[in-house]
Amino acid sequence: MVLCKMSDRTMARQVLLFIWFLSLSSALGQVSYSIPEEMAKGSLVGTIAQDLGLDLKRLKSGKARIHTGDSAEYIELNKERGVLLIKERIDREALCGQTTPCALHLQIILDNPMELFRITVEITDINDNSPIFKRDERRFEISESAVVGSKFMLEKAIDADIGANDLQSYLLQPTDHFDLKLHSQSDGSKKVEMILQKPLDREKQENMSLILTAVDGGEPPKSGTVQIHITVLDANDNAPVFTKPIYRAIITENSQSGTSLITVSASDSDKGSNGEVSYLIANSDGVSDIFHIDENGLVTLVGKIDFETSKHYQIDIEAVDNGGLSDSSKIMVDVTDINDNTPGITVMSKSNAIPEDSPKSTVIAMISVNDPDSDSNGQVQCSVNENIPFTIKSTSNGFYSIVTDSDLDRELESEYNISVTCADEGVPSLSSSVILSLKISDVNDNAPVFDKSSYEASVQENNTPGLSIFRVRARDADFNQNARVSYILEDSSVNGVPVSSLVSVSADSGVIHAVRSFDYEQIKDFQFRVKAQDGGNPPLSSNVSVKIMIRDQNDNAPQVLYPVQSGASVVAEIVPRSADVGYLVTKVVAVDVDSGQNAWLSYKLHKATDRALFEVGLQNGEIRTVRQVTDKDAVKQRLTVVVEDNGRPSRSATVNVNVAVADSFPEVLSEFTDFPHDKDYNDNLTFYLVLALAVVSFLFIVSIIAILSVKCYRWRREKMFYKSGANLPVIPYYPPLYADVGSTGTLQHVYNYEVCRTTDSRKSDQKYVRPCSESIISLDSSGTQTLTHAQRGKLNIDDSFDQQKPPSADWRFTQNQRPGPSGAAGTPEVAVGTGPWPNPPTEAEQLQALMAAANEVSEATNTLGPGTMGLSTRYNPQFTLQHVPDYRQNVYIPGSTATLTSNQQQPQQALPPPQAAIAAAAAQPEPPKAAQTPANKKKSTKKEKK
Secondary structure (H helix, E strand, C coil): CHHHHHHHHHHHHHHHHHHHHHHHHHHHCCEEEEEECCCCCCCEEECHHHHHCCCHHHHHHCCCEEECCCCCCCEEEECCCCEEEECCCCCHHHHHCCCCCCEEEEEEEECCCCEEEEEEEEEECCCCCCCECCCCEEEEEEECCCCCCCEEECCCCECCCCHHHCEEEEEEECCCCEEEEEEECCCCCEEEEEEECCCCCCCCCCEEEEEEEEEECCCCCCEEEEEEEEEEECCCCCCCEECCCEEEEEEECCCCCCCEEEECCEECCCCHHHHCEEEEECCCCCHHHCEEECCCCEEEECCCCCCCCCCEEEEEEEEEECCCCEEEEEEEEEEECCCCCCCEEEEEEECCEEECCCCCCCEEEEEEEECCCCHHHHCEEEEECCCCCEEEEEEECCEEEEEECCCCCCCCCCEEEEEEEEEECCCCCCEEEEEEEEEEECCCCCCCEECCCEEEEEEECCCCCCCEEEECCEECCCCHHHHCEEEEECCCEECCEEHHHCEEECCCCCEEEECCCCCCCCCCEEEEEEEEEECCCCCCEEEEEEEEEEECCCCCCCEEEECCCCCCCECEEEECCCCCCCCEEEECEEECCCCHHHHCEEEEEEEECCCCCEEECCCCCEEEECCCCCCCCCCEEEEEEEEEECCCCCCEEEEEEEEEECCCHHHHHHHHCCCCCCHHHHHHHHHHHHHHHHHHHHHHHHCHHHHHHHHHHHHHHHHHHHHCCCCHHHCCCCCCCCCCCCCCCCCCHHHCCCCCCCCCCCCCCCCCCCCCCCCCCCECCCCCCCCCCCCCCCCCCCHHHCCCCCCCCCCCCCHHHCCCCCCCCCCCCCCCCCCCCCCCCCHHHHHHHHHHHHHHHHHHHHHHCCCCCCCCCCCCCCCCCCCCCCCCCCCECCCCCCECCCCCCCCCCCCCCHHHHHHHHHHCCCCCCCCCCHHHHHHHHHHHHC
16 A cells, blocks of 8 residues: 555656746756666667657758757767767666656757757656665564664665656565554655564564565565574663754865764663763765764764865764664754865867958857856856957856957957966855867958059160160058959050050069160150059059159260261361461361260360360360461361260261461462362271271171161151251251351451452353452362353442441350350350350250251252352351351240341341342441451552453
């Protein structure tokens, strides 16, 4: 009857407990399974994929795994079948002891994206343990005087199983004198007492042997026995009695061994040895290894107390007198928790690297935290270190996620060490931490940046093609391929020419190379843009402006504009024997198309028939006499002037100047009729021809293309030169319409003529009106010219026409103000040609010289008309002296063909016809006569004789 009642009650309690557990699991959204203990390895626990609604592919792609915390792994996951299997044999008694229900709590974790599922596996008990007694036998000494109903405490049996498989009943055999009585206790166990039913008689039976059997409720049931030996003693009719049926005590965990717990007391009314009481601990579950009671009833601690292992202890104690009578009681011990456990941190999943453009709240790690302490000692708060773009969030009880809190930038921080600290709320607080390393992968979010906002570089002209000019550099703050910069030359044009035909840029290094040789005279500077592009996808780029300036090189020799060297006739300058010291013979005019220092020209007298007679101005090229001309000086004087620039190395040009020292034209004619060609000129010509042949041959062997390029380059230069009005070598030069001033001009006033004209070329006879005086002009080298007096075609010219009107000083430059591309303006303190080095000729000065020369040619041609032989009012019309304008005395306006006159109200015709020129000459008033010289007197005498 007792067995049935205990079994029904236990089963009902287990059913209610199981239903409560299932309802709790459903409410929490967990998947729960129930399996019996001691299942074989590989046994099926449950189809987890089907129960969670997951695909098998998701289990594989998410790298599904089981997290069990610090406990042993009894369950394993088969991702191929999507089931849970037994991995290790499960012993419920070893796993949970008497705790019910006994369950395993698992977590299944998936990645990409991260997911967490909680699994509860309940372990049900099977009847695999028999009830056992601590001792195999028990001995009692009972007085014969023991009254009926005397109680004797028996040892309780221990069954490791629970529920229906737990201990259910006791049987005592034989039952002649004793019977069993069971008392239920608050912890669900039963106290077993042996009750005397029949008085003992030592004389009839001094010793008795009983068997106590403990039976559980399993199917089939199991049992355990203990042998009870009873010795009947003499009468002891009073048993010890405890002062309290239940004692309570409190002890703090981790207390030292020997700590006093409580003192119990029991009294016995008997006297003598029958009244002496001894105490003992009756527990058979290991409590006696933790606590000890002495003969005085003092209970002390002898083992270790851990709140996390057991929170409560029940100590069963007995008081026994010497007569064998005893009483029982119990001590309820509550263990007080202290904060002696740090939070345990387990990293369930984490990312090693994330891209820098990851959105906010991206999960980088999942952790679980457990603190076995209780109350505030077990409540944990987690945090991450400051000043990092991450935060920690609690997802459920004991589980946390670490997520991004702000934007990431790999260029500012490429790696983070995230320190996760979890601290409980105990006093003092205990904490633990773990460091998670996270790398930030690069994203192409930075364009290349040049070192400068713009670049400037220079290169000297005539450079070698392929020359490295300079280097541009751009840096990219990204990493690896995203930071690999390539340089690209942007398409543009310079004066209609693609910039790619001028320069190129190295894609890897950014070095800018010259594609071809530059010419400063054609292009002085140019600009282009270079683009820097990284290797990202899509690529980012930036550009920069680059300016290349061409530096001038002294690659052009000076060009002599005047006097012009002609092989057809001899050009001679006439110096009268009455010329004083400093007499201006002529002026060498030269230009250099280079710029700066390379265009500064100096003039030197290289050769001369008589070096003591002439000198050349170093800076202005003026040829003057250095002493008084004497009758001993040769009529024919030959000067060689070297024009040299200031380049390094310098370049030069030479010009030959023929000077006639004579007072009469026949004297000049006799000397210059058979003017021999200069031997030095022929020698130089031969040398240059041989040198040119060698150079041409060498260039032909090297490359035909190089020859064509050089020819094309020279052709373009000549074309530019002629377009600017510098085509003087192909146009015959005629003497200008100018008059000498004072005694500094080339000819005296007595040699000036006001009217000139011809009717044919220089080979024919020439006709002229009677001049006021004779003149010396250029002579034909063939010597076929003849001098005749024209008898026909006379013009009626009054006597006022015989002398030339002196020039007006209103518009004429002084000697120090006379223009010239290389002349230096003299000052009152510094003589002309002796001052400091002049400023180099500007482009405007060069253009003025060229335009002036062209203007004089045009004016002389239009004035003389067809058939003239380059004669002017300064020379006798019978001879063909070719002459270019004298830049000492005339003023020219660049871009205009007009000449300045002394009359400001009356504009002059730029190019008057021959009749207008004659009329204008006739209308001029007679100029004052020049001072009389011996030569003038001689000529006057000859006129009177005629």
